[in-house]
Amino acid sequence: MTSPGPNGHNGHAAVAPSVPRVSQTPGEPKPASWDYAPAPETVKVSIKPRYDHFINGEWTAPKVSRVSKGKAAEDLTHFATINPANETTLAEVAQGSAADVDAAVAAARAAQPKWAALPPTERAKYIFRIARRVQERARELAILETLDSGKPIKESRDVDVPLVAAHFFYYAGWADKLAFAFPGADPKPVGVCGQVIPWNFPLLMAAWKLAPALACGNTVVLKPAETTPLTALRLAEICEEIGLPPGVVNIVTGDGRTGAALVAHSGVDKVAFTGSTEVGKRIAKSTAAPNAAGRTKRLTLELGGKSANIIFEDASIDQAVEGIISGIYFNQGEVCCAGSRVFVQESILPQVVRKLKHRMASLRVGDPIDKNTDVGAINSAAQRDKVNYYVQAGTEEGATLHDPTGAVLPQKGYFCRPYFFTDVQPSHIIAREEIFGPVLSVMSFRTPEEAISRANNSPYGLAAGVWTDKGSKIFDIARKLRAGVVWCNTYNKFDPASPFGGYKESGFGREGGVHGLRAYVSL
Amino acid sequence: MATRLDVLKTYKLFIDGAFPRSESGRSLAVNGADGAVIAHLCKASRKDLRDAVEAARRGLDKWSAATAYNRGQVMYRMAEMMEGKRRELADAISAVGGKPAGKRARTAADEVAAAIDRVIYFAGWADKHAQVLGCNNPVSGPYYNFTIVEPTGVVVVVAPDRLPLLGLISLLAPVICSGNTAVVVASQTNPIPAAVFGEVCATSDVPAGVVNILTGERDELLKVVAGHRDIDAVHAAGLSAEHTTLLREGVAENIKRVTVRGGEQIDWFGDDCQSPYWIEPFVEFKTVWHPASV
Numbered sequence: 001m002t003s004p005g006p007n008g009h010n011g012h013a014a015v016a017p018s019v020p021r022v023s024q025t026p027g028e029p030k031p032a033s034w035d036y037a038p039a040p041e042t043v044k045v046s047i048k049p050r051y052d053h054f055i056n057g058e059w060t061a062p063k064v065s066r067v068s069k070g071k072a073a074e075d076l077t078h079f080a081t082i083n084p085a086n087e088t089t090l091a092e093v094a095q096g097s098a099a100d101v102d103a104a105v106a107a108a109r110a111a112q113p114k115w116a117a118l119p120p121t122e123r124a125k126y127i128f129r130i131a132r133r134v135q136e137r138a139r140e141l142a143i144l145e146t147l148d149s150g151k152p153i154k155e156s157r158d159v160d161v162p163l164v165a166a167h168f169f170y171y172a173g174w175a176d177k178l179a180f181a182f183p184g185a186d187p188k189p190v191g192v193c194g195q196v197i198p199w200n201f202p203l204l205m206a207a208w209k210l211a212p213a214l215a216c217g218n219t220v221v222l223k224p225a226e227t228t229p230l231t232a233l234r235l236a237e238i239c240e241e242i243g244l245p246p247g248v249v250n251i252v253t254g255d256g257r258t259g260a261a262l263v264a265h266s267g268v269d270k271v272a273f274t275g276s277t278e279v280g281k282r283i284a285k286s287t288a289a290p291n292a293a294g295r296t297k298r299l300t301l302e303l304g305g306k307s308a309n310i311i312f313e314d315a316s317i318d319q320a321v322e323g324i325i326s327g328i329y330f331n332q333g334e335v336c337c338a339g340s341r342v343f344v345q346e347s348i349l350p351q352v353v354r355k356l357k358h359r360m361a362s363l364r365v366g367d368p369i370d371k372n373t374d375v376g377a378i379n380s381a382a383q384r385d386k387v388n389y390y391v392q393a394g395t396e397e398g399a400t401l402h403d404p405t406g407a408v409l410p411q412k413g414y415f416c417r418p419y420f421f422t423d424v425q426p427s428h429i430i431a432r433e434e435i436f437g438p439v440l441s442v443m444s445f446r447t448p449e450e451a452i453s454r455a456n457n458s459p460y461g462l463a464a465g466v467w468t469d470k471g472s473k474i475f476d477i478a479r480k481l482r483a484g485v486v487w488c489n490t491y492n493k494f495d496p497a498s499p500f501g502g503y504k505e506s507g508f509g510r511e512g513g514v515h516g517l518r519a520y521v522s523l
Numbered sequence: 524m525a526t527r528l529d530v531l532k533t534y535k536l537f538i539d540g541a542f543p544r545s546e547s548g549r550s551l552a553v554n555g556a557d558g559a560v561i562a563h564l565c566k567a568s569r570k571d572l573r574d575a576v577e578a579a580r581r582g583l584d585k586w587s588a589a590t591a592y593n594r595g596q597v598m599y600r601m602a603e604m605m606e607g608k609r610r611e612l613a614d615a616i617s618a619v620g621g622k623p624a625g626k627r628a629r630t631a632a633d634e635v636a637a638a639i640d641r642v643i644y645f646a647g648w649a650d651k652h653a654q655v656l657g658c659n660n661p662v663s664g665p666y667y668n669f670t671i672v673e674p675t676g677v678v679v680v681v682a683p684d685r686l687p688l689l690g691l692i693s694l695l696a697p698v699i700c701s702g703n704t705a706v707v708v709a710s711q712t713n714p715i716p717a718a719v720f721g722e723v724c725a726t727s728d729v730p731a732g733v734v735n736i737l738t739g740e741r742d743e744l745l746k747v748v749a750g751h752r753d754i755d756a757v758h759a760a761g762l763s764a765e766h767t768t769l770l771r772e773g774v775a776e777n778i779k780r781v782t783v784r785g786g787e788q789i790d791w792f793g794d795d796c797q798s799p800y801w802i803e804p805f806v807e808f809k810t811v812w813h814p815a816s817v
Binding site for chain 2: 166182183184185277280281282284285287288289290294296299301303459474478479482483484485486487488489490493495497498499500501503504505506507508510513514515518523
């Protein structure tokens with residue numbers, strides 16, 4: 001995983017050359033007058049005008065289950081997915097009804113015994129094939145991901161898609177070694193998995209969900225996020241291409257109602273959800289009751305975060321500043337483990353703030369399909385509005401807003417400049433709530449004890465960062481942080497072999513590594 | 524010579540290493556095998572439960588920071604103390620009666636023996652589960668990456684009615700061996716063995732707050748458990764569908780980790796409940812990254 005961008009120059013000609021720069025922070029160094037030339041990824045990716053569900057190995061038109069007055073039934077079966085960088089429609093995708101979910105779960109149920117009964121090495125080989133095909137189609141997948149989600153092509157190309165292939169490779173190899181993952185136990189598949197994934201890493205989250213589930217002999221109904229369904233549908237094409245048996249992977253697109261129908265479906269044995277804590281709690285409620293046979297659904301939740309990134313005075317400051325940047329501005333900050341609360345030891349606060357401003361001034365904000373872009377488009381208008389709400393709330397509560405890029409934002413599309421706040425109190429909304437955008441709160445501390453207590457003072461516990469060159473201090477702090485991932489002298493690194501998941505209200509269950517198998521076997 | 528009058532024991536709650544009565548002043552009648560009332564135990568209230576959770580939270584720092592070796596020793600000591608109370612524990616079980624069900628008819632003494640052995644079994648896991656459940660991870664890059672286990676925190680243990688001692692111990696031991704602290708809701712039909720077990724804890728070097736034991740009405744207490752935001756996890760068995768749903772809905776309150784096991788399906792005397800996978804739901808996995816190149 002990389003931080004957003006090498007030291008580039010602060011230029012935005014590629015974005016909107018004629019619009020004057022706005023909101024330059026007074027006293028900041030004036031940006032240079034020369035700019036990078038536009039470097040858009042120009043390979044054409046074919047996108048069909050309309051996509052249906054992928055159920056039982058067939059592209060299946062949605063069944064209409066709702067017809068509202070005054071609207072033709074036709075209007076309700078599909079909805080548009082747009083490019084958040086320019087607000088154009090990319091394609092129409094199906095709105096999954098309860099009947100569609102029903103059909104998908106039935107297909108998964110029918111396929112499951114045979115899939116589980118395959119010789120494990122053969123099951124592995126199907127998953128290896130998926131991995132290979134992802135590699136072969138990597139460029140296309142990266143472009144499509146950027147078009148549909150707004151994330152910089154640099155990230156989808158260098159981070160998301162390679163990690164997707166790696167994830168399938170990693171779990172493919174587990175399929176015929178499961179007994180060694182659970183010593184003394186006899187791992188069995190759990191059955192049909194209903195998986196609901198978010199829009200921030202659309203294809204990567206699909207891989208995180210599918211790969212371990214399939215390796216363990218389960219079949220899947222996956223519901224991609226409403227705003228980012230295209231790469232998951234492309235993955236369905238890959239399943240088709242590699243000859244995956246029908247019904248093993250089913251993909252039903254739609255909005256929150258489709259997801260709700262899936263998690264509540266009585267034919268689903270296991271629900272896996274990645275998304276907001278608020279929705280996770282609703283899912284917990286809707287899956288609480290045992291079914292008629294007295295069995296309860298298994299549940300794993302990967303939810304929100306407000307992760308702390310702690311910089312000690314004995315850290316390597318320049319590296320720490322890079323870590324702050326990759327911690328919060330990677331993927332526009334639309335990352336559940338984003339290091340959105342930075343705690344800087346008091347003695348180095350002015351130095352860190354100065355270096356942070358300097359480094360941020362070189363972030364390039366704009367068209368995500370441009371290969372030089374560091375910070376792309378926010379995924380949706382709703383999310384952009386939410387980020388703006390927090391920026392305003394931070395200002396209103398008395399924190400000081402810094403806008404070191406002063407970037408000119410494209411006139412179309414959903415963009416936010418990367419910001420940070422100083423003079424933030426722990427009680428401020430921006431220090432407590434997950435923003436899910438490129439907005440950072442910088443706070444200070446004096447002693448390690450204070451850093452720990454402030455870092456842990458959150459209902460979340462997904463990730464944390466620690467920066468110091470003292471080895472024993474690293475281990476002491478890493479041990480005391482109540483977080484599922486602790487990045488020491490680094491941040492936002494991901495790997496298929498590395499378990500990921502939260503403490504406290506950031507959820508339960510792990511994805512990645514041998515621990516990622518656990519949710520998909522019964523012992 | 525006059526016959527000596529027995530000295531009867533008043534059973535109380537066990538909270539924070541002490542034996543308070545319920546703050547509510549209420550009591551719970553326990554019926555013997557013949558239906559007659561044989562004892563009155565404290566009927567813990569919402570406030571008692573909250574107090575117990577606070578005590579467990581206070582006890583967590585010390586217990587989770589204790590060395591794994593030390594936790595194992597304390598639990599072994601617990602088994603030693605139980606051994607000395609075998610008779611009393613067995614009497615407490617059989618006073619309420621209802622022969623323990625199972626493939627073979629087991630006596631109360633069998634249940635006590637199995638419970639003691641189970642404490643020893645999990646005492647031995649205290650300094651081993653981290654090795655079995657944790658690992659280091661071969662990531663593709665110059666990083667040293669490892670996954671360690673840490674206790675989840677404050678865990679409520681809801682004991683089944685069947686096998687009130689063995690069920691309780693089987694649910695509790697994996698929770699505390701891994702460094703969590705516990706609030707036990709005893710069997711409702713026979714809470715006496717749990718109350719006696721409190722005396723075991725009080726005399727076996729278990730730090731205050733690590734084990735807290737409440738007797739009372741499940742219906743009343745589980746509602747509070749479900750809604751309590753400072754309870755990190757629940758380990759229960761043998762609950763009704765309504766109570767199972769109630770506890771699982773409590774996940775929505777603060778993302779508690781809730782494990783409800785079927786009471787009837789489990790062979791409590793056998794190996795079903797003897798594995799590190801009974802510890803696993805009550806640990807958190809922490810993955811730590813550090814660059815391994817200069």
